[in-house]
Amino acid sequence: MSENSFYLTTPIYYVNDAPHIGHAYTTVAGDVLTRWHRQRGESVWFLTGTDEHGQKVLNTAEKNNVAPQEWCDRLVEGAWKPVWKALNIANDDFIRTTEPRHMERVQRFLSGLKDQGHIYSGKYEGPYCIGCEEFKLPGDLLDGGLCPIHSKPCDILSEENWFFRLSAFVPALLEHYKNNPSACEPTSARNEVLAFLEGDVQDLSISRSTFDWGIPVPWDTEQVIYVWFDALLNYATAVGLGDEPGSAGAEKFAKTWPADVHLVGKDILRFHAVIWPAMLMAAGLPLPKKVFAHGWLLVGGEKMSKSKLTGIAPADITDHFGVDAFRYYFLRAIPFGSDGSFSWEDMGARYTSELANDFGNLASRLIAMIEKYCGGAIPALARDAGLEAALAETVTKADAAMVALDFQGGINAIMEFCKRVNGYVTEREPWIVAKDESRTPELLEILYNTADAIRALAVLLYPVMPTTCETLWNSLGMDSEISSQKISEVATWGQIKPGTRVTKGAVLFPRLEEPAAK
Numbered sequence: 443m444s445e446n447s448f449y450l451t452t453p454i455y456y457v458n459d460a461p462h463i464g465h466a467y468t469t470v471a472g473d474v475l476t477r478w479h480r481q482r483g484e485s486v487w488f489l490t491g492t493d494e495h496g497q498k499v500l501n502t503a504e505k506n507n508v509a510p511q512e513w514c515d516r517l518v519e520g521a522w523k524p525v526w527k528a529l530n531i532a533n534d535d536f537i538r539t540t541e542p543r544h545m546e547r548v549q550r551f552l553s554g555l556k557d558q559g560h561i562y563s564g565k566y567e568g569p570y571c572i573g574c575e576e577f578k579l580p581g582d583l584l585d586g587g588l589c590p591i592h593s594k595p596c597d598i599l600s601e602e603n604w605f606f607r608l609s610a611f612v613p614a615l616l617e618h619y620k621n622n623p624s625a626c627e628p629t630s631a632r633n634e635v636l637a638f639l640e641g642d643v644q645d646l647s648i649s650r651s652t653f654d655w656g657i658p659v660p661w662d663t664e665q666v667i668y669v670w671f672d673a674l675l676n677y678a679t680a681v682g683l684g685d686e687p688g689s690a691g692a693e694k695f696a697k698t699w700p701a702d703v704h705l706v707g708k709d710i711l712r713f714h715a716v717i718w719p720a721m722l723m724a725a726g727l728p729l730p731k732k733v734f735a736h737g738w739l740l741v742g743g744e745k746m747s748k749s750k751l752t753g754i755a756p757a758d759i760t761d762h763f764g765v766d767a768f769r770y771y772f773l774r775a776i777p778f779g780s781d782g783s784f785s786w787e788d789m790g791a792r793y794t795s796e797l798a799n800d801f802g803n804l805a806s807r808l809i810a811m812i813e814k815y816c817g818g819a820i821p822a823l824a825r826d827a828g829l830e831a832a833l834a835e836t837v838t839k840a841d842a843a844m845v846a847l848d849f850q851g852g853i854n855a856i857m858e859f860c861k862r863v864n865g866y867v868t869e870r871e872p873w874i875v876a877k878d879e880s881r882t883p884e885l886l887e888i889l890y891n892t893a894d895a896i897r898a899l900a901v902l903l904y905p906v907m908p909t910t911c912e913t914l915w916n917s918l919g920m921d922s923e924i925s926s927q928k929i930s931e932v933a934t935w936g937q938i939k940p941g942t943r944v945t946k947g948a949v950l951f952p953r954l955e956e957p958a959a960k
């Protein structure tokens with residue numbers, strides 16, 4: 443894998459229902475981060491997809507009187523892909539676990555592990571939560587045997603299954619996380635994983651025999667592969683895992699693997715930070731560089747979820763605030779890694795103060811002044827040492843924060859610069875300067891500096907709010923593509939060319955209608 447490449451994955455989502463804003467939170471974070479890395483000039487691969495096998499999806503399909511494959515096709519095409527498109531998600535690939543490219547590679551991988559002696563047959567007896575699709579340990583459950591995530595009783599299974607020797611990898615996993623603190627973040631997540639590994643880790647049942655909606659175990663077709671074992675492999679099957687040397691798949695795998703970041707919600711941390719790396723170790727493959735566990739969007743203090751009827755569809759919010767404000771709000775308001783509550787009022791307040799006032803108005807005032815005082819053309823190049831230095835510092839800060847998945851810190855740094863530019867305009871009072879003809883050079887200087895600062899803001903905010911920033915970029919008359927602007931070059935002052943014609947575009951953040959009672 444080359445130095446200049448960046449491979450990021452989201453979890454693949456269960457297709458038992460349509461996406462809610464919790465799912466969108468993860469995918470938008472992945473999209474913002476990969477767009478940022480693209481703007482750094484890296485060769486990016488961004489994967490998302492759907493997790494279609496297992497009992498949970500099967501039960502939902504049955505409840506709806508539809509064959510499971512048809513159910514999955516319906517939801518993927520009718521709900522998941524359209525929502526990602528509406529949210530402007532620029533994924534490079536979308537993997538479905540029912541695709542032959544995935545199923546064949548999973549079977550090959552499992553046979554490989556069996557040949558190496560990592561798989562044996564045994565009996566599983568214990569609780570299983572279908573909502574989590576997880577074999578639970580008695581200590582994981584609430585009183586009455588309830589799953590702590592779904593607050594529902596677990597099934598009690600008793601099955602002859604195939605087992606993976608997970609426990610054999612515990613010492614190597616402990617060493618891995620002790621030697622590579624950045625392999626699991628934030629620190630709270632890493633501590634949770636270390637504590638789990640220091641406990642009594644059991645081998646893992648990796649097949650099910652009581653239903654058939656899954657990938658058949660290649661040597662025992664009475665059993666299907668456990669849905670998590672199937673699903674985790676998507677990150678590698680999508681980029682050519684185990685393909686013939688010399689094939690396109692093998693080439694893609696060599697270029698892409700290991701993943702730089704697996705983005706996950708904290709509910710699925712153990713699968714990603716314990717089971718997945720153990721599977722890779724067993725196969726002799728390199729481990730992902732980082733698993734990052736973000737927090738939950740909460741409703742009434744609990745994880746938002748469709749099964750608890752608290753799921754909010756992204757469109758409920760984007761219809762009112764627009765897609766870019768949606769993309770901005772959650773990453774700006776909640777430290778990535780912590781839980782956060784969605785509040786209609788807080789989102790409205792930030793929309794108005796940060797987006798409409800600080801950013802949108804700054805841009806529209808500048809364009810109006812250039813039209814009024816300069817006939818719509820950018821004046822001669824000018825400089826302001828203070829603004830230039832502040833921009834350079836902003837880019838350094840924002841870049842460091844974004845690559846560390848501190849979205850809030852990165853966006854804050856950029857919005858602080860936006861405030862600084864507003865301060866510059868307020869302080870220099872171009873509308874007063876304009877009244878005195880002898881001060882025209884000063885007026886032009888203020889307008890140039892403001893315009894170039896806004897050019898930089900458009901590029902820095904582009905990964906977060908692509909449509910708005912592109913609109914702004916075009917109304918500044920820039921002749922290059924905003925997507926080809928490099929983060930490393932944003933701070934170079936003077937990129938907006940004198941003489942360029944600006945145009946008044948649509949209002950970037952229109953005044954909000956009174957919110958409907960929600």
Ligand code: MSP
Nearest residue numbers: 453454455456464468493673674706707738739746
């Ligand atoms: N299919 C598994 C993942 C397999 S990955 C190999 C799964 N799917 S899921 O659809 O239930 O959830 C996927 C992810 O959605 C969660 O891990 C999390 O990233 C995100 N979220 C679901 N609900 C959420 C919130 N309420 N808040 C934040 N993120 C949430 O688990």
